[in-house]
Structures are given as C-alpha cells and as structure tokens.
Amino acid sequence: MNSFTFARATEPAAAVRELAAHDGAQLVAGGTNLLDLMKENVARPPRLVDINRLPLAQIEERPDGGLRLGALATNADTAYHPAVQARYPLLARTILAGASPQLRNMATNGGNLLQRTRCYYFYDVGTPCNKREPGSGCPAIAGLNRMHAILGTSEQCIATYPGDMAVALAALEAVVQVQGPDGERSIPLGEFHRLPGDTPQFDNNLRPDELITAIDLPRRGFAKHHSYVKVRDRSSYAFALVSVAAGLEMEGGKITTARLALGGVAHKPWRDPEAEALLVGQAAGADAFRAAADHLLRDARGYRFNAFKIELARRAVVRALREASTA
Amino acid sequence: MTATQYVGKPVSRVDGRAKVTGAAKYAGEFNVPRLTYGVIVSSTVAKGRITRIDATAALALEGVIEVLTHENTPRLAWLDRSYQDQIAPNGSPFRPLHDDKVVYSGQPVALVVAENFELARYAASLVRVEYAPEPHQTNFDDAMAEAYEPPTGRAGYTPPPKPRGEADQAFADAKYQVSAQYATPTEHHNPMENYATTVAYGEEGKLTVYDKTQGAQNVQAYLASVFSMSSDDVRVISPFVGGGFGSGLRPVYNVFLAVLAARQLKRSVRVSLTRQQMFTFSHRSETRQEVRLGAARDGQLEAIIHEAFADTSTFEDFAEGIVNWSGLLHQCDNVRLEYRIAPMDVYTPADMRAPGATQGTFALECAVDELAHRLGMDPLEFRLKNYAERDQNLDKPFSSKELRECYRQGAERFGWSQRNLEPRSMRRGNRLIGWGMSTGAWEAMQDKAGAKATLHVDGRLIVGSATADIGTGTYTIMTQIAAETLGIPLERVEFQLGDSTLPFSPVEGGSWTAASVGTAVKEVCEALREKLFKLAGKIHDSPLGDATLEDVVFENGEVRLHRDSARGIALTEILRRSDMATLDEEVTAKPKMLEQSGYSRHSHQVTFVEVEVEEDIGMVRVTRVVDAVAGGRILNPKTARSQILGGVVWGISMALHEETLSDHAFGRFMNHNLAEYHIPVNKDIPEIDVIFVHEDDTIVNPLGAKGLGEIGLVGTAAAVANAVFHATGKRVRHLPVTLDKLL
Structure with missing residues (x-):
C-alpha cells in the first residue's frame, strides 16, 4: 500500500472539485474493492476522497414511475428496500446473489458499478497486465483464463466485469446519473461499461473527474x-x-x-x-x-x-x- | 483409568472463552515496547539470480530502519544439518536471504524493517529487484519425467511395502478389471491465522520469540542452531494457533527473518505474512496416479496395482505415504505399490492434513467404486466381501479394527440399503441425486513425550508440555485427563503448552498428540498421585492408616479409602501438613514399543455422501454426509466431533473446490487469495452426521485413544466423487470436480 493523502467531501460539487484538482485522486465509499486493490498495490492513488457523507444514500420515487437509487445507498439497503422488492425483484435477487452480507452492507451502488475485474494477473503486481500497466502484455490470453471473457475480447485484454448488480441493471435498462465539473449527464447502463479494445485500462466511460450520483430505474421492472x-x-x-x-x-x-x-x-x-x-x-x-x-x-x-x-x-x-x- | 468423571465427557473447550472474547493472544498480537515491523518482499520469478536490489527509495523514507537482503545478511550456520528441523526431509533446507539464487516464485528476497507497519509496507513496495531469470519447471505433467524414488529415512515416512503375490499376472488374469488414472492438484493449507512472529529482544540479546507454530521446541532448536545461539538465549512461545493443518510443523521463513532482523538491529521485530505469502512456503503435493484393480466374478479382489507420482522441490526430497494405504484397506493377496517424486521449481511440499492418505485414498477408493460398478455390485457389499482382517502390508493383526461396525452403523443411519445401483437413477425435481461412499484409515501413532505437573497448596494443579493446540482441543483434553487422574475439579486444573521451556513434546501433527502427550499427562499425574499418597502416609494420624495405593480413590480434590469414604484427606491438606507450598513431578512417557510392535495400529472410517447435481449447468451440492469413525476411545465427544466435522469439510473442499493454479509461463501460483482459492462456504456444507463406534484398544497407548485429526478427511473426497458418478454417470478422476467437468 502506498502513502496517500485523505480528504472528505460533504457535497457532490466538492467531490468533483477534488477529483479535478488532484491527478489520480480516487473516491472511496464502501471501499470493499478499492482497499483490497490498494493492499495488493494494484491501485496506488495519491489521494483518497471520502464521499460517505454526501447526501446520495436515498432511494426515491421518480415522476415517471421509476425509482432512483442513490449512488451511496448500500447494496443491502437497496436489495431489501420495499419498492425494490415489490417492483424490481430481479434487481433484489441479483444483488443478493453477489458477495456476502458483510460486503453488501458496506458496498454502495455507485461503487459496485466500478468494481474492477478479478483477473488473476490484474490482481498480482508480480505479473504483466495491460489493464494495470498498459502495454505490459496480457498473460491471461495464453494463461489461466477459466474465469475470463468469451465475448467482446481484444488482443489486449480478456478480463470480465465481475459484478452481479450491473447485469440486472442492464436488463432493466437503468440509467446512470453522473456529475462532473461541467454539470450533470446521463449514461444508459448499456453504455456505461465498455469493451477493452486497445485501452483495457479503462473499465467504463465515466470520466476521471465525474461522480456517480444515482442509478435510475425505468418504470418497467419485470416484476412478474x-x-x-x-x-x-x-x-x-x-x-x-x-x-x-x-x-x-x-x-x-x-x-x-x-x-x-x-x-x-x-x-x-x-x-x-x-x-x-x-x-x-x-x-x-x-x-x-x-x-x-x-x-x-x-x-x-x-x-x-x-x-x-x-x-x-x-x-x-x-x-x-x-x-x-x-x- | 477406573473412574470417568471427566474423560469421555463432552467438556466445552477450556480456552473457548479466551478465544471468543479476544483474550487469547496470537503470535502477531504480543506487544513489546519499541517494536519494529518487518515486511517481506517476495520474488516474482521462479528461478534465476537476483542481479540487483535497489532499496534507495525505501531507505530514504524517514522511519525505515533497514532493508535486509542477501547482500547484507551476516554469515550464519554453514552446514545443511544446522537448518534441518526435527521433521525436515532429506536435502538442503531453504535458507532465506542466503544468496542471490531464486529457487521458487514468491521466495523472500528482502525484509524491510520500519518503525511502523504501514511505513514498512509502503517501503517494501518501493524496493526494486532485478533478476536474471532461468528456465523453470512447474508443470507437473512434464516434471514427472524426472521422477525418482525418494530416499528413505525421513522421520514419519514409510516407503511402500514390498510387492506381495503376483499383482501384474493376477491383474491380467482377472475377469473384471479397472485401470484408471487419477490426479490431485496442488493445494495450500490456508489456516485463517496468517503466519507471524514477534521477537522480543531482551537483555544481553536474549530472545523471546512469539511464533505461530505447531512445534515450539522444533522452532527453538532450529533458531538456536541456525543463529548459533545458546539454547538458553532463545525461548519460543506459541500459546494459540489459528489453524495449522501441517503448514506449521516446520519453521516458516517469517520466524527466521524476524530473528535475523532482531539480532541485526538489536530491536524487537514483528514479521507477519500476507495472505498471498501464505502460498509461498508449503503445499499439498500434486499427484498423478494410476490404479489397476482386478476382481473375480464374485467380487473377490485379486489384484491391486497403485503407482503414484508426486512433486517435491529441487532442494528437498519431500515424501509421504500415498500408495501404502492401498495395501491395507482391503484384503488382497496380489499387490504392487510404487511411489516416486519429481522435483519442480516450487517450495518443498509439506504434510497437509491426512498427508498422502487423502490423495492415495481418493484414487484407490474411486477405483474400487469403478470396479464395483463394473461388477454390478453394491460398493458397500464389495468392501465387506474384501474386508481385511489383518494388515497385509505388515502381516500383523490390528490392535483393534471396528470398521465393520462403521459400515453397519453408517449405512443404517444413511439409509444406504435404499440406494439404486444404476447411475442417473435417482432424481429430486430436475436435480440428479447420487450416493457415494468410501473408506479410509490413518495410523494410530504414539511418540515419546514429556509432561510436568505441579500441585499447589491452594488446590490448583498446573500441568504442562511443550505441545501445541492448533484448534484440535489439546488444552481441553489434557485438562480432562489431569483432572481425572488426580481427582481434581476441572476448574482447578490448568494446562500449559506452546512454550519451548516446557517438557519435551513432538510437533503437533500426525494425530498423535492425544496419544503421546495424553499418556505423558496421565503418567505424570499418576506419579504425582503416588507421591501424594506417600506423603499422606507420613502424616501423623493419617486417616488413610496403612492403606496401599490400590485401596484409595482420588476424587474431588481428596484421597479417600475405597472401603470407607469417610476416611480421607484433601490433597491440599497433605501439602499443608507436610509443610510444602507445591509438589512437582515430571515424566517422559515412552510408547511400549515391544508390546505395540506386534500389531498394526490404525483408526478407520467410512463416509457416506449424498450429492445433488443440477444437470444442465453442472453445479454440485453435497446434501448429506454420514461419517462413521472407529478411533479408539473418545476422550471428549464434543472436540472429537469437531475434528471429524473439520475433516469432512476438508474432504468436500478437496473434492469440489480446492486447487492452487500455477501459470507455468511465470512458474507462479496465481489464485493466491481466498476470493480465488476456493474453500466451501457455509452454504456448501450440509448437516454432517458423525458416528463414533465403540472401539476398545489396550495396545495403542494407555488411554486407548487413536487420534482424530486426520481420519475424518481421508476418504471423503472419494465418497463425493463416487456420489457424483452415481448422480451423473460421469467419472471425474481429476480433482477438483468443478462444474465444467460435468457439462
């Protein structure tokens, strides 16, 4: 683990400002993945910005009949929320199929979208990995790839997105709300994550200075x-x-x-x-x-x-x- | 023992409260003033030379004290012999930071010592190590070409017995044959507690070493020898061990590095391993095995040929008994067993719970199932037909063997008679159901061990031996034995262990601790009893009169006449009236070799397993287990049951989950964490029904206990694999049975 500085943001704009002001700064919410990665030296952020106090933990009705899941609502609170259970049981079931109760109690919805791959090589700084160190090579292609991708792979990377929740969100056609220095924008879930192509270091289309604020579920929930x-x-x-x-x-x-x-x-x-x-x-x-x-x-x-x-x-x-x- | 006030009772763990409240201190939790912290840098290549170590950036950080590498470590003991611990295999033990040679991936190449842990860890990430790599070999299928017969002479290793009968001819002539290849992967012990050492640097350089180990004296002797220290100057303390399973039988490199640093810096040092580093010092050997069985039409087993290959390191000849069991478990007159090891660029394998037996029994008991299937015979009936009344390996009778009773009670509890012989014949909804079984055996060993006992005038009895409690319940059963023997209430007895200054004990392993240390505790308490009785006789107006030791009973802290229980005296009163604050005794208990040598001494076991397999996606779940064990006298049914539960869970784990994956391009284990190296979760484990059948044995040791640490594991993996075959009709011979092998 590297030495890093630490800041705490209490409003979304401040978090975004921190990201813009400090190259390589990373947001930390539940920390269930980031802290692991830091302990293994895979992630070495010079600065951590704690966003746990941002007012983004609520789950609320949307005017179009959908539901807004706050980025900081935990996986557990989301899965057990009455509206999610009643109208989006697919999402509840999917979240509960992931991780463990302890992790779901800590993990947030926004952070869960940003969960990084479980590729062995990505996780071991003793080996090359294009995702971790662009240009160093992908040993998984000829190596231990039982867990790896079979669709949309590239010559640079065959890693998978490992999470569960986003899979249900994709089927539900959720929309990710983000905030950046220039304001807010919406990213359909299907366009949030990306294929590795020649730049496998990027897991998704979130810009380095953007903050996920919410995930919107459309009205249609396939409850039946x-x-x-x-x-x-x-x-x-x-x-x-x-x-x-x-x-x-x-x-x-x-x-x-x-x-x-x-x-x-x-x-x-x-x-x-x-x-x-x-x-x-x-x-x-x-x-x-x-x-x-x-x-x-x-x-x-x-x-x-x-x-x-x-x-x-x-x-x-x-x-x-x-x-x-x-x- | 006549009375059974404590022994044989389901006493809760005497150390349970300390453990669940956190009062029990583990090696990495002992705090001493001005403690420094060492973090290990591990090699990223499997073989080669270190060409350069650049620690400049690490040393530039304020608070970093030193970076130890092979370039600046002092000259230590020279001979291999000095590095060979009590149970070292033949060869040249690995010496951390000895020279520029890298002999396996993950090898410690530097130790960064700093004033605090976080700093040491950060500094370790800044150390740059450059290597001149050389070609390595970690692919066992290729390494097997270099296999050789391991030299004999390693403590605890028995080479396969000489062939008996004409196995090859008998196999060729047999009406029914099975010939199959089996494979088991590399596995790692992965106890929950990572290895750690805290060295307290004392006056005149005396060291108190808090170490996680299964043998405090083994580590103490190793350190004294390697660092040329007087025995009195290094004391090893290890009161609690968060799981060992064999990984802590030998000294682990963290203790070497912590002591090295403490002596260099003249400071107290703690070194603990990361979970990744838990994959860098020992493993269960990978095996490839061929089993050939022949039988007559009536199911009579006519030939057993079992050949096994297992890995070792390039520097030591690790050997374990993999094939021997195949000459023991079933009656057969034509048997040929062979075992070879092949070197790879890995660390030396280590004993891992039921070492050898679990790999070998997996292959044999699957082959037996295949043969029974070919014969159209129930696998239990087949085993009963070929029941071994004698140990044919040794040509000796068993000291006791209630395996037949295990078969009977286990089958009844499981409902085995309802089994349909045909694979794929049982269903529950869209799930296939399979029932499988297997047999296992383990040696009932007793080793020389010492114990001392001190009775205090306030009524406390302190008993001690340098053994370990690796979670098995040693503290508890030794307390029971002492309380029983001296008739002292359990709460007044304290058992001490895990301290190299206590009387001699072998390392805790091999399921021999209950037998070895238990006998020593019994004998020392008996000796103390005698001493007390003699003292009582010298007391003026002794209430015992002219009674002999046979005339009295020790109970509730008193010694009383059998005939007249009103006549007695408290043990504390004996001390008081004799003007003594304490009364001591110390013994070394030795096995009765002559008496024991006429017999084969083993525990036995049978596992019945039910699995459910989701046919379309191959997911397997074990839904029921019955494990019936003949393990001699059960000293504590509660801790005994826990031992068997743990063994069965390991067996399920071995069957379905565990596999350390090596990328041969790097010669490196890649799934080195507990997210990717799978063991079962709670949801994978069903109710496990443990049966202890009654088994009297007066030969194995004075307690009649056979040891239970390994026996629950031995046959389980085969039983699961056999159940999967019965469910699916698919025979998976390469563990683990993962779902891709069933699609």
Whole structure:
C-alpha cells in the first residue's frame, strides 16, 4: 500500500472539485474493492476522497414511475428496500446473489458499478497486465483464463466485469446519473461499461473527474417474469462463471417484451437486442429459448480453459428464460 | 483409568472463552515496547539470480530502519544439518536471504524493517529487484519425467511395502478389471491465522520469540542452531494457533527473518505474512496416479496395482505415504505399490492434513467404486466381501479394527440399503441425486513425550508440555485427563503448552498428540498421585492408616479409602501438613514399543455422501454426509466431533473446490487469495452426521485413544466423487470436480 493523502467531501460539487484538482485522486465509499486493490498495490492513488457523507444514500420515487437509487445507498439497503422488492425483484435477487452480507452492507451502488475485474494477473503486481500497466502484455490470453471473457475480447485484454448488480441493471435498462465539473449527464447502463479494445485500462466511460450520483430505474421492472441465474463454483461468495438476468413481459403465453443480459462473459454486461427480438411473439418454450441463446452467443470465442462457458452460457440463458416465463 | 468423571465427557473447550472474547493472544498480537515491523518482499520469478536490489527509495523514507537482503545478511550456520528441523526431509533446507539464487516464485528476497507497519509496507513496495531469470519447471505433467524414488529415512515416512503375490499376472488374469488414472492438484493449507512472529529482544540479546507454530521446541532448536545461539538465549512461545493443518510443523521463513532482523538491529521485530505469502512456503503435493484393480466374478479382489507420482522441490526430497494405504484397506493377496517424486521449481511440499492418505485414498477408493460398478455390485457389499482382517502390508493383526461396525452403523443411519445401483437413477425435481461412499484409515501413532505437573497448596494443579493446540482441543483434553487422574475439579486444573521451556513434546501433527502427550499427562499425574499418597502416609494420624495405593480413590480434590469414604484427606491438606507450598513431578512417557510392535495400529472410517447435481449447468451440492469413525476411545465427544466435522469439510473442499493454479509461463501460483482459492462456504456444507463406534484398544497407548485429526478427511473426497458418478454417470478422476467437468 502506498502513502496517500485523505480528504472528505460533504457535497457532490466538492467531490468533483477534488477529483479535478488532484491527478489520480480516487473516491472511496464502501471501499470493499478499492482497499483490497490498494493492499495488493494494484491501485496506488495519491489521494483518497471520502464521499460517505454526501447526501446520495436515498432511494426515491421518480415522476415517471421509476425509482432512483442513490449512488451511496448500500447494496443491502437497496436489495431489501420495499419498492425494490415489490417492483424490481430481479434487481433484489441479483444483488443478493453477489458477495456476502458483510460486503453488501458496506458496498454502495455507485461503487459496485466500478468494481474492477478479478483477473488473476490484474490482481498480482508480480505479473504483466495491460489493464494495470498498459502495454505490459496480457498473460491471461495464453494463461489461466477459466474465469475470463468469451465475448467482446481484444488482443489486449480478456478480463470480465465481475459484478452481479450491473447485469440486472442492464436488463432493466437503468440509467446512470453522473456529475462532473461541467454539470450533470446521463449514461444508459448499456453504455456505461465498455469493451477493452486497445485501452483495457479503462473499465467504463465515466470520466476521471465525474461522480456517480444515482442509478435510475425505468418504470418497467419485470416484476412478474424475471430470473437471475448465477453459475458459480460454490454456493456463495464466488464470482459468476456465467450469469443471466432475464426479464419478460408475456400475454396469453406469448412473449411481448424480452430483456437478457449476461454477466461473467465480457468486459461489460452483455446484451444483444437481436437475440431479445427473436423471443418477441414467441410462445415460451425450449426451442425459442435455445434460439435466443444461440444468437446471443453467436460471436463467442473460447480460450484454453474457458471454452466451456459458451455452452454453459447457452444453458444458463435457457434456464433463466424458463424460470422467468414460468414464474 | 477406573473412574470417568471427566474423560469421555463432552467438556466445552477450556480456552473457548479466551478465544471468543479476544483474550487469547496470537503470535502477531504480543506487544513489546519499541517494536519494529518487518515486511517481506517476495520474488516474482521462479528461478534465476537476483542481479540487483535497489532499496534507495525505501531507505530514504524517514522511519525505515533497514532493508535486509542477501547482500547484507551476516554469515550464519554453514552446514545443511544446522537448518534441518526435527521433521525436515532429506536435502538442503531453504535458507532465506542466503544468496542471490531464486529457487521458487514468491521466495523472500528482502525484509524491510520500519518503525511502523504501514511505513514498512509502503517501503517494501518501493524496493526494486532485478533478476536474471532461468528456465523453470512447474508443470507437473512434464516434471514427472524426472521422477525418482525418494530416499528413505525421513522421520514419519514409510516407503511402500514390498510387492506381495503376483499383482501384474493376477491383474491380467482377472475377469473384471479397472485401470484408471487419477490426479490431485496442488493445494495450500490456508489456516485463517496468517503466519507471524514477534521477537522480543531482551537483555544481553536474549530472545523471546512469539511464533505461530505447531512445534515450539522444533522452532527453538532450529533458531538456536541456525543463529548459533545458546539454547538458553532463545525461548519460543506459541500459546494459540489459528489453524495449522501441517503448514506449521516446520519453521516458516517469517520466524527466521524476524530473528535475523532482531539480532541485526538489536530491536524487537514483528514479521507477519500476507495472505498471498501464505502460498509461498508449503503445499499439498500434486499427484498423478494410476490404479489397476482386478476382481473375480464374485467380487473377490485379486489384484491391486497403485503407482503414484508426486512433486517435491529441487532442494528437498519431500515424501509421504500415498500408495501404502492401498495395501491395507482391503484384503488382497496380489499387490504392487510404487511411489516416486519429481522435483519442480516450487517450495518443498509439506504434510497437509491426512498427508498422502487423502490423495492415495481418493484414487484407490474411486477405483474400487469403478470396479464395483463394473461388477454390478453394491460398493458397500464389495468392501465387506474384501474386508481385511489383518494388515497385509505388515502381516500383523490390528490392535483393534471396528470398521465393520462403521459400515453397519453408517449405512443404517444413511439409509444406504435404499440406494439404486444404476447411475442417473435417482432424481429430486430436475436435480440428479447420487450416493457415494468410501473408506479410509490413518495410523494410530504414539511418540515419546514429556509432561510436568505441579500441585499447589491452594488446590490448583498446573500441568504442562511443550505441545501445541492448533484448534484440535489439546488444552481441553489434557485438562480432562489431569483432572481425572488426580481427582481434581476441572476448574482447578490448568494446562500449559506452546512454550519451548516446557517438557519435551513432538510437533503437533500426525494425530498423535492425544496419544503421546495424553499418556505423558496421565503418567505424570499418576506419579504425582503416588507421591501424594506417600506423603499422606507420613502424616501423623493419617486417616488413610496403612492403606496401599490400590485401596484409595482420588476424587474431588481428596484421597479417600475405597472401603470407607469417610476416611480421607484433601490433597491440599497433605501439602499443608507436610509443610510444602507445591509438589512437582515430571515424566517422559515412552510408547511400549515391544508390546505395540506386534500389531498394526490404525483408526478407520467410512463416509457416506449424498450429492445433488443440477444437470444442465453442472453445479454440485453435497446434501448429506454420514461419517462413521472407529478411533479408539473418545476422550471428549464434543472436540472429537469437531475434528471429524473439520475433516469432512476438508474432504468436500478437496473434492469440489480446492486447487492452487500455477501459470507455468511465470512458474507462479496465481489464485493466491481466498476470493480465488476456493474453500466451501457455509452454504456448501450440509448437516454432517458423525458416528463414533465403540472401539476398545489396550495396545495403542494407555488411554486407548487413536487420534482424530486426520481420519475424518481421508476418504471423503472419494465418497463425493463416487456420489457424483452415481448422480451423473460421469467419472471425474481429476480433482477438483468443478462444474465444467460435468457439462
């Protein structure tokens, strides 16, 4: 761990000013990921700005019938919030599939979006990693890549976004509200995270001087037909090998709207509107589910230890759709 | 023992309160004035030479005291012999900061010492080490080409028995055959408490070393030898150990570095390892095994051939008994067992809970299951058919063996008779159900051990031995044995351990502590009893009259006549009337070698396991376990059960989760943290039903206890893998059974 200075912001504008004024400064809320990374010397911020006192912890109704999740609301408070449980059970279930109770009590919604990859090489400063040290190489491509991406990879990086919550948020088409020096802007969840390309050091499209203030959920919550299937190596406290968030709207046994997002397979929660469109108008059934799954995975590419994820993801999609449609 | 006031009772841990309230101090928690902190820099290459160490930036920080490297460490003991601890394998022990050679990835290459921990850690991140790497070998499949038979002579290692009968011919002739290859991965012990040492630098350079270890005297002797110190000048104290599992049998490099720094700086020093560094000093050996079994149509086992390869380091010949069990567990007249080790550029493996047995038994007991399946025979029936009445390896009778009773009670509790033989025949909703079983054995060893006991005039009895309590319950059962033997209330007895100045004890391992130290405690209390009785006889108007020791009973702090319980005297009264503040006794208890040598002494076990497998995505969950154990006399059913529970959890962990992954391009373990190195979480572990069958044994040791630390683990992984086969029809022979292998 490096030596760093510490500041505390009590209003959002001050936090943004801190970021603008100090190169490399990082915000800290729950600290569940950042402190780990600092202890392993992966993150070496010269300055930490504590944002826990910003007034961003509330969960409130939006005029359009949606719900606003404060960036500093904890994962636990969000998952157990009555409105989330009633109207967005997919999100509640997804959050509770992640981490452990202790971590969810500390982790905030904003911080969770910024969770960094669990790639072994990224986490070990004794090895090269393009995400940690651009240009140093990606040993995962020819190395231990069982946990790694099968979609949207690049020659520079095959890391995954490891979190659960964002996968449900992608299916729910949430919108991330951010504040920067020039004011506020909205980033659709699907555009928040990015693919690694030639710049894998950037996990997302948040600018270095921007603060996440809230995550907005649209009105449609798929409360009736939804599922989150998380396939992992143990029952809890494990990152997804593959996860699927599915939300359906159905009428008379037919699917009218479908949303599907995959976790654990790419540098971002993976969605494909074409695959979703294949489901619309179809009767719920194994063939339709399989066709959507095949389409969703059509560009998947396996590496030495993770090729199994392609078929696993297809099966997980089928399972999620089956569960969602029969719920 | 005649009375059973304490022994055999489910006494709660005597140190439990201290542990849960935080009063129990661990090695890294002892505070001394002006303590300095050392942080270790670990190598990033697996093999090569250090060409340059630049510590300028670290040393420039105010408060950084020194950066120790091979370039500035003093000359220490020269001979390998000086570095060989009590249980070192053959070879040349690793010497931290000795020279510029790197022999494994993660090797300590520098120690940064500073006035506080945070500073030391920051400074350590600024030390630049440059290497001239050399080609390394960490891929066991390739390393196996260099395999050799380990030299014999290592304490605790028994080479495979000589072949018996004509195994190859019998296998070739057998009507039913199984020939299969099994593999087990590298695993790391990962006790919750990281290794740590606090060295208190005393007057004239005398050292008090608070160290996490399974053998305080082993560490003490090592330090005295390596640093050429007088035995009186270094004392090792280790009252509590947050899990060891074998990783602390040998001195770990943090204790070397802490002592090195303390002597260099003439300051007190603490050095603790990070979780990553917990993967840099010992591991369970990786194995590749081939098992060939042959049987007749009626299920008679006609041939066992078991060949195993395991890894070792380039500098020591680590050896453990992997194949020997295959000649012991089942009756078979044609057996050939072979074992070889192959060097890799890793640290030397170490004993890890049920060392050797758990890898070897996994292969054998899976092969037995495969053979029973081929025969269309129930695997329990197959094992009963081939029940070994004698130890054929040693050609000796067992001192006791109630395995048949384990089979009977375990099967009944589990409901084994309801099992459908066919794989994939049992379902619960869309989950496949599988039932599997396995047998295991472990040696019931007794080693020489000492103990002392002091009765105080205020009624307290202090008993001590330099053993350890690695979470097994040593404090508790020794307290019980002492209280029982002298008839003193449990609350008045204090047992001391983990101090090199106490009477001799072997390292705590091998499941031999209850037997070895327990016998010493019993004998020292018996000797004290005799002394007390003699003293009582000298008292004027002794209420015991001319009674002999056989005529009296020690109970409730008194000695009384059997015949007339009104006639007695308090033990404290004996001391008072004799004008004594304390009464001491010390013994060394030795196993009765001659009597024991006529017998094979083992504990036995059977595990029954139910798994559920989600067919589409391959996720496996263990839903039921029954473990029946024949472990001799159970000294404390509560701590005994905990030992078996821990063993079973390890077995499930080994079967489904644990694997240290090495990137061979770097020769480096990569999943070196507890997020990526998986062990089960609570949700992965079902109710575990532990049965102790009654087993009398007067041969193993005077207590009749066989030790329970390892036996719960031995067969469990095979039982889980066999259950997975029964559920899915898929035979996974390469642990762990992860879901990708079942898709």
